Amino acid sequence: MAKERMGTRARLKSVDLSLGARATRVRKRLLPILQTALAAGIAYWIASEIFGHAQPFFAPISVIIIIGMTGGERITKAGDISLGCILGVLVGDLLFYRIGAGGWQIAVIVAGALLIASFFSRSQLVNNQVAIGSVLIATIMPPGGEVTGIDRTVDAFVGAAVAMVTLALIPQGPVGTARREIAKVMELMSSVLDDVADGLRGGGAAVIDDALESIRGSQNDIDAMSTALASGAESARLSPFLWGSRRYVHSLELVIPPVDTAIRTTRVLARRAHILCGDRDEVSPEQIALIDALANVCLEISDIYEVNSRKLQSVAIPRIVNELRILGGRTGMDVIPDGGVLSAYVILAQTRSLIVDLLQVCGMSRESAAAVLTPTSTSPKYPPERYV
Known part of the structure; x- marks a missing residue:
């Protein structure tokens, strides 16, 4: 089915985790x-x-x-x-x-x-x-x-x-289900961004059709993510055996809003990319490379939450943050090709917004996340903390 189509990287990950996912569902x-x-x-x-x-x-x-x-x-x-x-x-x-x-x-x-x-x-x-x-x-x-x-x-x-x-x-694990739901949403975003990059690279609007169909049905995944975390937070409050995990559960609660915002940003980006391809207009190779890189970042975050290892998270998240900082420094107006159309500018704007969203998923404040972007204004509200 069309809505079951996934990008190449996410598809390979899904095959690797299929047996583990089935065992998890049984438990x-x-x-x-x-x-x-x-x-x-x-x-x-x-x-x-x-x-x-x-x-x-x-x-x-x-x-x-x-x-x-x-x-x-x-x-x-x-x-x-x-x-x-x-x-x-x-x-x-x-x-x-x-x-x-x-x-x-x-x-x-x-x-x-x-x-x-x-x-x-x-x-x-x-x-x-x-x-x-x-x-x-x-x-x-x-x-x-x-x-x-x-x-x-x-x-x-x-x-x-x-x-x-x-x-x-006899409590249920307070974070296991929530982490898996977060991983599922991030994997979906990676798949959609992967398809968007392929469509912009020359595959055309037909390639993005499936991505749009998948992400339009993502509200159920968002709701499942929020529900799982609410249940986990309740278990951590209720069971004395889980009181030690309440701080970590709270940290996951802070992740949910930016994940929700990120998938909405991805939905708008995919819709605008579909319009651009339908008009037979183009974006620059650098814009495609940025979207491709963000697809990889989303898949990396998905892997972190799927593995359910706090140690891995503490090591991998700083590396991902640094990668997103570098990407933010590449999002200036100069990436738009000469004579670029409106859709190209919208795609750039959504790419910038997605970088901010993903930095917030990684734990940064919105102000600090916005400050990693190359300014597009002579008087930016959040001056850049660094230039890359």
């Missing part, structure tokens, strides 16, 4: 399964044996909901489930249990429960739990029955507590 799936199964069994046992509930079905259900949450929302959702259960019991026991079960009764119960819940919380999960609790109490859990609303509330607390303890004692 990634097994741990949540282990967490959920173990916690669900323990929650059911506590609710049935310790609290003596005959049908503690909501204890394992709460476990499944909370552990299944992603994006660093488990702590919040545990509170939402508990609050929703309490309100559901109160609303159901005090207002709706005498209405009975039937089509119009259920409609009235759900509408009333959602209306009341909306005054207590904006969370959709809380609102849903209130409505579900009211329906259950009015139908299969009436007061005086074998299972009461209070039992259900206790079961929810048990399930939420067991889920949080399980996540703390």
